[in-house]
Amino acid sequence: MAPQKPTSRSKLLSSYIFSGANTKIQKSKSKTQDTSKSGLKYRNGLLNASIPVRSSLMSIAKRNSNVSPLLRLPGEIRNKIWMYTLGYHNVNIGLRSCKRSWPIGHTLDVRPLHPASRFPRIFLRPTFHLPEVCRQIYVESAAFTYTLNTFSFDSRKTFDRWVKARPLGQRELVTSVNVPYDYMHVYRHGFRRTFCEKFPNIARIGVDEHIPFFERRYGEKDVILAKQRTVAFIHEKEGKRLVVEWHYGVAGAIVRC
Numbered sequence: 001m002a003p004q005k006p007t008s009r010s011k012l013l014s015s016y017i018f019s020g021a022n023t024k025i026q027k028s029k030s031k032t033q034d035t036s037k038s039g040l041k042y043r044n045g046l047l048n049a050s051i052p053v054r055s056s057l058m059s060i061a062k063r064n065s066n067v068s069p070l071l072r073l074p075g076e077i078r079n080k081i082w083m084y085t086l087g088y089h090n091v092n093i094g095l096r097s098c099k100r101s102w103p104i105g106h107t108l109d110v111r112p113l114h115p116a117s118r119f120p121r122i123f124l125r126p127t128f129h130l131p132e133v134c135r136q137i138y139v140e141s142a143a144f145t146y147t148l149n150t151f152s153f154d155s156r157k158t159f160d161r162w163v164k165a166r167p168l169g170q171r172e173l174v175t176s177v178n179v180p181y182d183y184m185h186v187y188r189h190g191f192r193r194t195f196c197e198k199f200p201n202i203a204r205i206g207v208d209e210h211i212p213f214f215e216r217r218y219g220e221k222d223v224i225l226a227k228q229r230t231v232a233f234i235h236e237k238e239g240k241r242l243v244v245e246w247h248y249g250v251a252g253a254i255v256r257c
Helices: 009-013 056-067 075-086 135-141 156-165 183-188 210-214 224-238
Strands: 016-019 024-027 089-096 105-112 150-153 176-178 204-208 243-247
Touching (some): 075 135, 150 156, 210 224
Parallel strands (some): 150 176
Antiparallel strands (some): 016 024
């Protein structure tokens, strides 16, 4: 057998780059990107669930849609299932931090949104993991988690952290939030962006009932005029298309240490 020719030095070094005066050598990263992989994200932060037509993943997706009794249902019925599973809840978000050395994380308490069903005999709190079941369910249902629920927060810090952690694609889906009491003070004085800037498709905000109570003027025995002034101020900043309602703070078993 003929001996193998040694690889030329120029070829060996073509995959390396030199940096610094002391000739430090490090492996260069490949610039090619495998576009056949799934799980890439759009620029707005949402997951790109599209897959190549002739890939093995497409074969799995087609088989799921043909074999699964759930996915074989008409699209209108599937949408109703997704909506009632993921939507129409008041999602109460708190901030959990027991010690400085512990990571600060969010806690959730989910309740029915509509008063008539606030305390049903049987209520299974959703975990919002339905979109993780398969690709088709993700595409059809993921947006409902944000578009059909109202998000409430126990403090300004919690609200700020939650908004900061959301990519633009998720913030564009949010339609309803209950604003914490201490957030309104900084909002009134212009230290926070408008809600329409944070959530481009926001349709409703809830204001804490304590806001108009403590902003009554001398001689006002009720909160009617104070509520009117609060609504007028918000409409002046956000536009009159935004629905302004009232809430009583974060309710439920928010875990605090």
